[in-house]
Amino acid sequence: MQAVGLDDPSHVGPFRTIAVLGQGGMGRVLLGAAADGRLVAVKRVHADLADDEGFRARFRREVNSSRRVSGAYTAPVVDADADAPAPWLASLFLPGPTLSEALSAVGVLPEETVRRLAAGLARALTDVHRAELVHRDLKPSNVLLTEDGVRVIDFGIARPADHATRITHTGALIGSPAFMAPEQIEGGLPGPAADVFALGATLAVACMGRPPFDGGSVPAVLHAVVHEEPDLTGVPRGLRGLIGACLVKNPALRPSPQEVSALLGSVPAAARPWPEAVHALIAAQRAEVDRLVRTAPATAPPSVPPSAPVPASRRRRQWIATIVTGGVLTVAGAVGAATGWAADLYYLAVPEPVPTPGNVPLDQVADRHTGALPACDHVFARVRTPTGFAPERTLDPPSRVTPHNGQRSTQCTWITRSGDRINITWDQYDSTAGRTGAERAKEHYEEFYRRGVTSRDSAPGFAEEALREKYLGRSCVLRGRDGNMNIFVVVEGPAYPVGRCETVTGDTGRQAMAAVEAR
DSSP, rough: OEEEOTEEEEEEEEEEEEEEEEEEEEEEEEHHHHHHHHEEEEEEGGGGGOHHHHHHHHHHHHHHHHHOSSSEEEBBBBEEESSSOOOEEEEEOOOOOBBHHHHHHHHHOHHHHHHHHHHHHHHHHHHHHHHHHEOOOOOOGGGGETTTTTEOOOTTEEEEEEOOHHHHHHHEEESSGGGHHHHHHTTOOOOOOHHHHHHHHHHHHHHHHHHHOOOHHHHHHHHHHSSOOOOOSSSSSHHHHHHHHHTTTTTOOOGOOOHHHHHHHOOOOOOSSSSSSHHHHHHHHHHHHHHHHHOOOOOOOOOOOOOOOOHHHHHHHHHHHHHHHHHEETTTTTOOOTTTTTHHHHHSOOOOOOOOOSSGGGGGGOSSSSOOOOOHHHHHHHOOOOOTTTEEOOOOGGGGEETTTTTEEEEEEEEEETEEHHHHHEEEEOTTBBBBBHHHHHHHHHHHHHHTTSEEOOOOOOSEEEEEEETTTEEEEEEEETTTTTEEEEEEESSOOOOTTHHHHHHHHHHHHHHHOOO
16 A cells, blocks of 8 residues: 555545555556545546447446445445546445455464354355356455455456356456366356355465465466366365365355355354454554545645547557456467357457447437436336235335436335245436437446347337346346336246246336336
């Protein structure tokens, strides 16, 4: 951690910058101060990368993923602007070392501490998967040890569950080799079980100080993960069975995060959850932050416009170089290519055609949907669900309607006693300077399209267009776009597997749009 330099911005969005927390090939993480005195960690992307369409889409997904995951085990998002010249994401600053930093400073953790760590990470993954996401990069450097427990950070490559990408199709693996699941390495779709594999590898490192799959090179590590058994020498006997179960090759045989929690049982309450040496690191970091805050100059937000952007072709070359050196490992041919690799390789170089209904260009379409979205009580009274479903009222209705940067979102949920769930999310995009709401809605809508996985519906009957997909045989997902409005419907549960959930999903989507029209 160091004070900001002359080349650093004095402000990022509304936040005054104080210090540099970290940096990498894609950007820097800055310590910022809000007008109300709160401290935030601001992830700011290098401006040279911002004009690359693929990179900005990836960052926008990170923002959306981070906002979708809530709970006591993640760092809450305070603000973000994915459309800024240099996109940024601000999360609440939580003092504490990463797990990798703590292990480097104090050595391996005792068994009871690893149990507490495992309990917190299992709960964090439960929250991530409940939001229909897969983290895909859980590892010690993305685990934060704070005063009151553990936090999972960095949703930079998180994706909707069962979400394939063009990068993975062409044999490029996104993730960290020692923590990637075998199915991820072999070009398959990393589902929630891949996060459980990464959980096991992370816990093994906490116990042993090294990964359970080792090798002198990246190919050797990848081969070991796919073909060899984990080396758990040094893992306490009481944790060996649990960690071993997380690391089995077959994803269907790994425990779910909820099952991991059940295997761990109750963890004793503790005001200081970590060894004293870790709390000393937290205290030292807090003291350094206090010093930097006291000595940082108070400056007004800059009034000068941003510098001229770098040409797109140059930015794209820089982005590709950054990806290669920043954690995306190209192993095509060494491990094998996924089905349809030739077409995917073609569409990696050539933009795939994107169909858009209607004859009017999106940049000329006026906002069809305006004003506040309906609260869940209004929706519950208008949407008819199958017998047995009841509204979930665990959140107060006002907290479900969230305006942010010209985007309004509402989320409503119905559940059954047997664990079935219907979830509807509405996202309404208002026109902003230079961009119509329809353009913004279409951009977000297309982020969820996956060639060969998602089917397009050009006439769903309740919206202009829709995307449909089936998640691991267990649930149905529908995404619809109508002008500047997107809807997201998920139907899942033991009574509604694929084969039964399709009709309910379509009917719910129709009623969801009708509920908005009737507000």
